[in-house]
Amino acid sequence: MTAYDELMQFQRETEALGQIAGRLSWDQETHMPEGATPQRAEEHGAMANILHARRIDPRVGEWLAKAEAVDEVAQANLRHIKRSYERTSKVPAKLAAELAKTTSLAHRIWAKAREDEDVASFLPILEKVVALRKEEAAAVAGDADPYDALLDDYEPGASGESLSAMFGALRPRLVALREAVLDRPAPDALNGTFDETAQLALSEKLALAFGYNLNNGRIDKAVHPFSSGSGLDVRITTRTNLTDPFNCFYSTIHEVGHAAYEQGIDTQHLLTPLGAGVSMGVHESQSRIYENQLGRSRAFTGWLYGQMRDSFGEFGINDEEAFYATVNRVNDGFIRTEADEVQYNLHVLLRFDLERALISGDLAVSDLEAAWNDRFAADFGFAVDKPSNGVLQDVHWSEGLFGYFPTYTLGNVYAGCLHQSLRDALPNLDDDLARGDTSAATCWLQSNLQQFGGLRTPVDTITHAAGFEPSEAPLLDYLEQKFGAIYGL
Structure with missing residues (x-):
């Protein structure tokens, strides 16, 4: 197998785990029982740890250095993987897990606050979410605009x-x-x-x-x-x-x-x-x-x-x-x-x-x-x-x-x-x-x-x-x- 083949085999497993993490979120918003919230937050954090570790695995950097793009599809795959690798490497694993756990908890607190028309009950967890995202943005952006670092997650190339x-x-x-x-x-x-x-x-x-x-x-x-x-x-x-x-x-x-x-x-x-x-x-x-x-x-x-x-x-x-x-x-x-x-x-x-x-x-x-x-x-x-x-x-x-x-x-x-x-x-x-x-x-x-x-x-x-x-x-x-x-x- 070439370096590109090995990288793509590894990436398929990462993508599959990402899909599983997405279905945890889907279930949370549709069928999950209310009492499962604390456990689901732990599950989100554990999955975030696993995905973060895979995305910054040293082998990914080695494969990227050796991989050759033989066509347009390979070029695009390498572009996406390199972008993810470089971005994720800047975010500490502990921060990524804390973000996943906190936002999982925040979602249910928001839903209850919305139902009760109670902004005050939501603000403490929102303040924590904002602080964690600002910390992440600072790690990724360096000297650039932190908001652009967050925006780039959803619209690469925009500012x-x-x-x-x-x-x-x-x-x-x-x-x-x-x-x-x-x-x-x-x-x-x-x-x-x-x-x-x-x-x-x-x-x-x-x-x-x-x-x-x-x-x-x-x-x-x-x-x-x-x-x-x-x-x-x-x-x-x-x-x-x-x-x-x-x-x-x-x-x-x-x-x-x-x-x-x-x-x-x-x-x-x-x-x-x-x-x-x-x-x-x-x-x-x-x-x-x-x-x-x-x-x-x-x-x-x-x-x-x-x-x-x-x-x-x-x-x-x-x-x-x-x-x-x-x-x-x-x-x-x-x-x-x-x-x-x-x-x-x-x-x-x-x-x-x-x-x-x-x-x-x-x-x-x-x-x-x-x-x-x-x-x-x-x-x-x-x-x-x-x-x-x-x-x-x-x-x-x-x-x-x-x-x-x-x-x-x-x-x-x-x-x-x-x-x-x-x-x-x-x-x-x-x-x-x-x-x-x-x-x-x-x-x-x-x-x-x-x-x-x-x-x-x-x-x-x-x-x-x-x-x-x-x-x-x-x-x-x-x-x-x-x-x-x-x-x-």
């Missing part, structure tokens, strides 16, 4: 400065569009109650319509919808709301976008560094284009309207066009995951700025709730009414995912680029979507982006698929055209 520039270009047109839309009469809102069993049945039908392979996946309920796994085992969760079935339907479509990316990767990359999505921004581009540009399109909502009437009977919306406007209704709200396309990114920018301030030390954890509430009032024009609608609404910080939030907006930008090229390639797409057939679009995405997994860098992945370098312009043009038509601007 806080570059994202601030992009977000700065987005903000003026988004704010102007939001103000113009909210100044117009709103479409009818959905009213009534919608049976949970019927919601979940239609949710599964939507998952299948968007190409989710249930032979290699499953759908469960969780407080916060998510996708987990890769290769032959890719699971998603959704949630229900008796008065808002769109919450269930579009959470499902969103997570199917993530899952379809993982299921669509070429099986030759199974249990290798290329066998998972290349970045969270690229991952989010798939979930957002499935959810929004396809799932909330006029053509697809026409089909969904018929499905809802079959599932729930008459529900107060008179026709397909009115239903399309209702699905895309812009209205004030607190929750990021429920936000419309016009306002969603404003929710992300709030979190991006606050978490950068936490990591830099400009904002204390004890002042986080007040800072959140002040910023929310300034951006949205009304006050947060309770913590679960404010600083406690997202799971991310309890899990230590600092640097993750900006990838949501980056994913929207990427989705705008992909949608422009997809529409150019598929001029008759709306005819298919009107029948509930998404296969032309999802196959285009699988062929042009998903199958390659981590073969290319994030920016190169989007550039290859879209045919041009990513820019915020296609997203803004799409939003202005779509909502300008709905609201008669």
